[in-house]
Amino acid sequence: MPITLGALVAFVSLVVIAIPFLRRSGAALAARQTSEVERLTALRAFLYDQIGQLQDDHAANTIAEEDYRRQLLELRVGAAETIRQLDQLGYEEEPQDAPVSLTRESLEDEIAALRRAGSRRGSGTGQGSGSDEQ
Amino acid sequence: MANLGTMCLLLALALAAYAGIGSVAGARLGSGDLVMSARRSSYMAGLALAVAVGALVYAFVTHDFSIEYVRGHSDRAQSQAFTWVAMYAGNEGSLLYITAIFTAMSVVAIYVSPRRLEPSRPYVIAILMGITVFFVTVLLTLADPFAPAPFDDGRGVGVNPLLRHPGMFIHPPLQMAGLVGIAIPFAFVSGALIAGQTRDQWLDAARVSGIVVWAVLSAGLLIGAWWAYTILGWGGYWSWDPIENVAIMPWLVLTAFIHSVMVQKRRGMFRMWNVALLGMMFVLAQFGLFINRGGPVVSVHSFGASTIGSVFLGFMLFSLAFAFVVFLWRYPALKSDRPLESFLSREAGFLVNNFLFLGVTFVTFWGVLFPLFSEFANNETVTVSAPWYNQINGPILLAIVILMGIGPLLPWRRTTMSSVQRWLSIPIGVSVAVMALIWISGVHETWAVIGFGSLTLVMAAVLEEWYRGVLAQRRAGHNFASGWWRMVNGNRPRHGGYIVHIAIIALGIGVIGTNFFQQRADVPLAPGESFTLDEYRVEYVGTDNEQRVDRVSEWANIHVYRGDDQIATLAPWRAFYPVFNMASVRAAVHNVPLVDIPLLPGYLNPGLEDLYIVPSEFLEDGRVVLRISINPAAWWLWVSGPIFIIGTLIALWPAPAFERRTVPARRRIPSAPQPAGSAGV
Numbered sequence: 001m002p003i004t005l006g007a008l009v010a011f012v013s014l015v016v017i018a019i020p021f022l023r024r025s026g027a028a029l030a031a032r033q034t035s036e037v038e039r040l041t042a043l044r045a046f047l048y049d050q051i052g053q054l055q056d057d058h059a060a061n062t063i064a065e066e067d068y069r070r071q072l073l074e075l076r077v078g079a080a081e082t083i084r085q086l087d088q089l090g091y092e093e094e095p096q097d098a099p100v101s102l103t104r105e106s107l108e109d110e111i112a113a114l115r116r117a118g119s120r121r122g123s124g125t126g127q128g129s130g131s132d133e134q
Numbered sequence: 135m136a137n138l139g140t141m142c143l144l145l146a147l148a149l150a151a152y153a154g155i156g157s158v159a160g161a162r163l164g165s166g167d168l169v170m171s172a173r174r175s176s177y178m179a180g181l182a183l184a185v186a187v188g189a190l191v192y193a194f195v196t197h198d199f200s201i202e203y204v205r206g207h208s209d210r211a212q213s214q215a216f217t218w219v220a221m222y223a224g225n226e227g228s229l230l231y232i233t234a235i236f237t238a239m240s241v242v243a244i245y246v247s248p249r250r251l252e253p254s255r256p257y258v259i260a261i262l263m264g265i266t267v268f269f270v271t272v273l274l275t276l277a278d279p280f281a282p283a284p285f286d287d288g289r290g291v292g293v294n295p296l297l298r299h300p301g302m303f304i305h306p307p308l309q310m311a312g313l314v315g316i317a318i319p320f321a322f323v324s325g326a327l328i329a330g331q332t333r334d335q336w337l338d339a340a341r342v343s344g345i346v347v348w349a350v351l352s353a354g355l356l357i358g359a360w361w362a363y364t365i366l367g368w369g370g371y372w373s374w375d376p377i378e379n380v381a382i383m384p385w386l387v388l389t390a391f392i393h394s395v396m397v398q399k400r401r402g403m404f405r406m407w408n409v410a411l412l413g414m415m416f417v418l419a420q421f422g423l424f425i426n427r428g429g430p431v432v433s434v435h436s437f438g439a440s441t442i443g444s445v446f447l448g449f450m451l452f453s454l455a456f457a458f459v460v461f462l463w464r465y466p467a468l469k470s471d472r473p474l475e476s477f478l479s480r481e482a483g484f485l486v487n488n489f490l491f492l493g494v495t496f497v498t499f500w501g502v503l504f505p506l507f508s509e510f511a512n513n514e515t516v517t518v519s520a521p522w523y524n525q526i527n528g529p530i531l532l533a534i535v536i537l538m539g540i541g542p543l544l545p546w547r548r549t550t551m552s553s554v555q556r557w558l559s560i561p562i563g564v565s566v567a568v569m570a571l572i573w574i575s576g577v578h579e580t581w582a583v584i585g586f587g588s589l590t591l592v593m594a595a596v597l598e599e600w601y602r603g604v605l606a607q608r609r610a611g612h613n614f615a616s617g618w619w620r621m622v623n624g625n626r627p628r629h630g631g632y633i634v635h636i637a638i639i640a641l642g643i644g645v646i647g648t649n650f651f652q653q654r655a656d657v658p659l660a661p662g663e664s665f666t667l668d669e670y671r672v673e674y675v676g677t678d679n680e681q682r683v684d685r686v687s688e689w690a691n692i693h694v695y696r697g698d699d700q701i702a703t704l705a706p707w708r709a710f711y712p713v714f715n716m717a718s719v720r721a722a723v724h725n726v727p728l729v730d731i732p733l734l735p736g737y738l739n740p741g742l743e744d745l746y747i748v749p750s751e752f753l754e755d756g757r758v759v760l761r762i763s764i765n766p767a768a769w770w771l772w773v774s775g776p777i778f779i780i781g782t783l784i785a786l787w788p789a790p791a792f793e794r795r796t797v798p799a800r801r802r803i804p805s806a807p808q809p810a811g812s813a814g815v
Contacts, residue, residue, distance in 0.1 A: 002189070006141035009185055013149055013178035020170035039249030046338070056624040059606035060599075062480075062545045071400075 040086050047079040135193040136201050139280040142186035147270045149179035150237070154263035157256035161329070169256050173244060176263050180241040183234040183270075187221070190230060190279055194220050199290050202283040203227055209290035211683040212298075219302045220293045225427065225442075226279035228310065233269035235307070236314040240266070243318045243343055250335050251326065258325030265317055268449055276442045292684055295711045295718035301361030305354055309381055312351025313419050316384050319344040319391075320416035323409055324460050332467035334398060334405070340412065341395045342786060348388045349782040355381060356775045363768075364721050370648075371771065374523040379498045380422035386498075387415040390491035396627070397481045400546060402471030404481070407488070409468055413457030418495075420450035425502070476548035483541035490534045497526045524649070528581070532588060535642060538635055539565070539591030542599050561594035582650040589642045596632045622784065630785025637777035640770045647743070647767025654763045660756060664695075667762050670745055671695040674758060678705075685709045690749040690758045694724060701726070706760075708749045721748045725769050741769020 054071055057063040063071075156172030159165075190203070194217040199205040207227065208220045222228040240262040247255060273279065319340040326336035358378070359371035372378065391411040397404045424446040461468075474482060501518040508516040543557040569587035577583060600618065607617030622629040657665045664673035675691040687709040694702040704722035711718065728742040744765040751759040 002135055002138035003141070005185070006138045006145070009142060009182055010145050013145065013175070013182065016178055017149075017152070017171045017175045020167040020174065036249075039252070042249055053625045053628075056603070056606075056621065057546075059609075060603045060621075061606075064545065064547050067547050 037086065037089055040082050040089070044079060044082045044086070047075050047082065051075050051079070135189045135196075135198055136280040136282065139186045139189035139193075140274075140278075142182045142189065143270055143274055143280075146179045146182040146186065146233075146237070147267060147274065149175045149182060150263040150266040150270065153179060154260040154267065157259040157263075161253075161256035172256070173259055176237075176244060176259055177241050179263065179266060180234075180237045183230075183237050183266075187230060187234045190227060191217060191221055197290065199286045199288060200283055201279075202281050203279045205283045205286065205290050207291065207293050209292035209684060212292055216293055216298060219297050219306075222306055222310070223293050223297050226273070226277040226281075228306070229269065229273055229277050229427075230279045231307065232310050232314050233266065233273060235311045236269065236317065237262075237266045239311065239315050239318060240321075243322075243339075247322070247339050251322070251331070251339055254322075254326040254329035254331050254336065256325075257328040258321045261321040261324055262317065265314075272442060272445060276445065292711070292713055295685070295709065295714055295716050296365060298718070299361055299365050299720075301357050301364070305357040305361050307354075308350050309354030309358060312347055312354050313381060313384065313422055315343075315347040315350060316388065316415050316419040318347060320412045320457070323412050324457070327409070327460050327464040332464050334402070337395065337399055340408075341392070341399070344388060344391055344395070344412075345782060345786055348385065348392055349778070349786075351381070351385050351388070352778055352782075353775065355385065356772075356778070360772060364723065365718065372520075374498075374501065374518075374520045376502050377422075377426055379502050380418070380425045383495050383498055384415045384418040384422065386491045386495045387411055387418060390488040391415065393484050394488050397484050401481055403474065404485075405470055406465070406468040409461055409464075411488070413461055416457060417450060417454045418499075420446070420453045424450050478544065478549050478551065478554055480541060480544040480546050483537060483544050487534065487537050487541060490530055490537065493530045494527050494534075497530070498523065532581075532585060535585070535588040535592060535638070538638065539588065539595040542632065542635075543595050557598070560598055561591050564594040565591035579650045582646050585642065585646045585650075589639045589646075592635055593639055596635055599632065600629075626787050627785045630781045630783070630787075633781030633784060634778060635781075637774040637781055640774035640777060644767050644769070644771030644774070647770070648765045651766040652763060654761065656750065656759060656761050658753065658757045658759045665760075665762065668764055669696055670701075670764070672745075672747065672760070672762055674760065677752060677756070677758065684713065685711045688749070688752045690747075690752075690760065692722070692747060692760075694745060702745070704747055706747050706749050708752065719748050719750075721746055723747075723768075740773075741767065744768040 051072065054063070054068065054075065058068045153172045153176035156168055156175060160168030160170075160172055190201075192198075193201050193204045194208050195214065197204070197208065197210055203224060203226050204220075207223045208217070212220070220227070222231040244255065244259055244262070247258065251258070322339040322343060323336045326332070355378075358381075362373070363371040391408060394404045394411065395408050398408055424443060427442050427446050474485070476482065501523055504518050505516050508514055539561055540558060543561070544554065565587045568590040569583050572583050572586055600621070603621040604614055604617045607620050608614070610617075612620060653668055655665065655667050659665060659672075659674040661674060661676045664671050666672070671694070673693045673695065675693055677688055677690060679686065679688040681687075687707055689705045689707045692704045692706070693700055694704060702724040704724060706720060706722035708717055708719045710716075724745040725741045726743050726745060728740045744763075746763040746765050746768075748761045749758050750761050753759065
């Protein structure tokens with residue numbers, strides 16, 4: 001009985017590790033695409049989380065205004081880029097109850113405005129332009 | 135069962151080796167199928183080791199004394215419940231447990247690791263499975279738990295008496311899991327660096343796995359302290375024993391990491407420092423295994439000198455070299471995004487916090503090694519005991535507590551002295567007021583008063599931070615309760631961390647109370663005699679005894695009075711185990727409540743002090759020698775545990791629902807996708 005159980009564990013292990021070599025290539029491709037969508041949605045969730053935390057810090061006055069604006073811009077640019085990549089994969093859904101401020105349209109409008117403001121400040125002070133951030 | 139166990143160990147070795155080699159080969163050759171196959175192999179290695187553990191437990195349950203390890207660590211008299219304890223009571227079994235739990239934790243970490251670590255995951259798997267290969271090789275060659283017994287007398291020796299305690303069901307498993315689990319955050323960062331992911335891609339995986347391991351290790355240490363308090367019979371809970379020290383050193387460095395990683399997350403700084411901390415804690419964990427498994431330092435916890443000590447020393451040196459090489463290789467790419475702008479900033483606070491934690495680690499490390507150096511250099515055995523550690527580490531720990539009160543109130547980046555004064559004035563004012571009150575009330579132990587004042591500072595800082603956060607929520611139209619909840623929900627890592635700070639306050643109250651205000655007496659009493667310590671009169675009523683197959687147990691029946699009121703009936707006991715030629719005691723602990731809350735069990739009432747009684751010796755003339763202690767605030771030590779857990783769970787809890795919810799795609803994913811483009815973020 002113990003030997004049979006050991007042999008069973010060995011057999012199951014062999015089957016499990018052999019499966020990736022036996023799968024059809026189409027299934028593997030679909031799995032990779034699904035995996036990419038999952039990666040991007042997880043990244044988007046992560047960036048939204050970071051934006052929320054940053055806004056809380058700002059509301060509680062524990063972050064300098066300049067730092068807040070710069071970090072917010074970085075995070076929003078990241079979120080917009082992620083959404084754009086999801087679009088390219090045919091995944092257009094927003095999280096069901098995401099705040100209005102985190103929808104694709106509002107993000108892109110706000111990023112454009114922040115970049116315009118950044119460019120004006122940058123040209124005035126001799127710092128890099130907004131296009132560096134893309 | 136021995137055959138099944140050995141088969142599974144061999145299978146685990148093959149699967150782990152394939153997982154490590156296959157994943158790296160797959161990554162190098164660009165073969166996704168090979169990488170996937172190797173990853174699945176790591177999962178199956180976990181399964182094989184779980185079956186091996188099951189085989190050993192089954193052998194214990196069925197008293198299979200044909201296996202030497204089962205014969206040496208169990209007998210027919212012991213309760214079936216202690217089968218689990220017996221499984222890891224000795225060197226071989228505990229090593230099997232370590233291997234299995236480490237591989238299981240690794241499998242979970244690999245499975246849930248974030249997708250952005252895809253390029254580095256093969257290397258993470260290789261590092262984790264490399265460690266599994268090392269452990270399984272040691273099991274198969276030097277510490278085989280399934281080795282046959284030279285003879286089978288049908289009885290067995292039994293489990294060590296000191297391990298027959300409820301705490302043993304949780305303390306060793308958690309402590310061992312925490313120590314070996316430290317390899318997981320290390321593997322995440324090392325794998326990422328090898329794969330060239332030198333920015334912050336590994337940060338969240340290392341942070342989350344680091345916090346999980348930290349929580350497991352913290353719980354293990356705290357439950358170990360409780361075990362020592364109730365069974366070792368000296369009335370203390372932490373003795374700076376070498377094995378305690380090698381467990382707390384990685385914990386200290388991990389605590390430093392959990393703080394400094396926040397600076398990297400928020401400001402892109404301390405990247406290099408964090409990588410160094412992870413390497414340091416991994417090497418310290420290996421050092422702990424070396425000391426515990428036949429290292430040269432003697433301890434009540436260690437498994438004694440054995441041949442595998444040198445093997446673990448070799449593995450520790452290899453770990454050190456590996457961590458160092460990876461660090462040096464990627465050193466240029468690890469530089470911070472920006473410099474430290476001001477010493478009046480939260481990141482500077484974190485840096486000082488890190489130096490202090492490393493200071494305690496270094497002192498402790500020196501205390502562990504000094505007896506060895508002394509013996510080597512002077513041929514003289516020196517013992518470094520608790521007073522030495524308390525004298526040096528005590529002030530550093532106090533500085534850490536004070537910083538815990540100041541740090542959270544400092545803003546990121548920089549601030550002005552006037553802002554610091556404004557934010558700190560209330561917590562410092564409250565702290566000074568509390569110190570004055572304590573002094574006026576007649577407590578004139580200077581360090582204790584400063585300690586209580588520092589703990590007050592931490593509490594006031596947390597409350598002030600919460601008050602400011604709730605005010606911000608109030609401005610958005612929420613009431614205090616919902617505002618507090620929204621604030622905590624909005625930044626769970628930070629506010630979970632504050633709850634952990636509250637747990638530290640409880641722990642600190644207990645440490646100060648028991649260290650500065652303990653009263654103790656060792657008294658022989660005849661039946662009917664009593665002894666008064668402070669306001670408690672302890673009356674020894676008589677003795678009961680019981681003879682079992684494996685032990686002779688004696689109970690001291692005791693009545694405790696405060697004034698004329700009997701407040702407790704206690705029965706501490708002492709048992710002698712002839713096979714081990716060893717006695718084990720169990721203290722009776724009565725929690726005297728600060729506030730007596732009706733309907734609440736006594737042990738849940740906030741404690742003023744413990745009355746702690748141990749029978750040191752039963753004399754032939756019928757007298758008993760009792761060690762009686764009053765341990766002020768000891769209850770607060772143990773209550774810190776649940777608060778720790780709550781805080782850690784909040785810090786680790788996934789982000790709010792709307793961000794995590796899986797939303798079905800509006801369209802099905804097309805069969806031929808457009809190029810995804812670069813990740814960019």
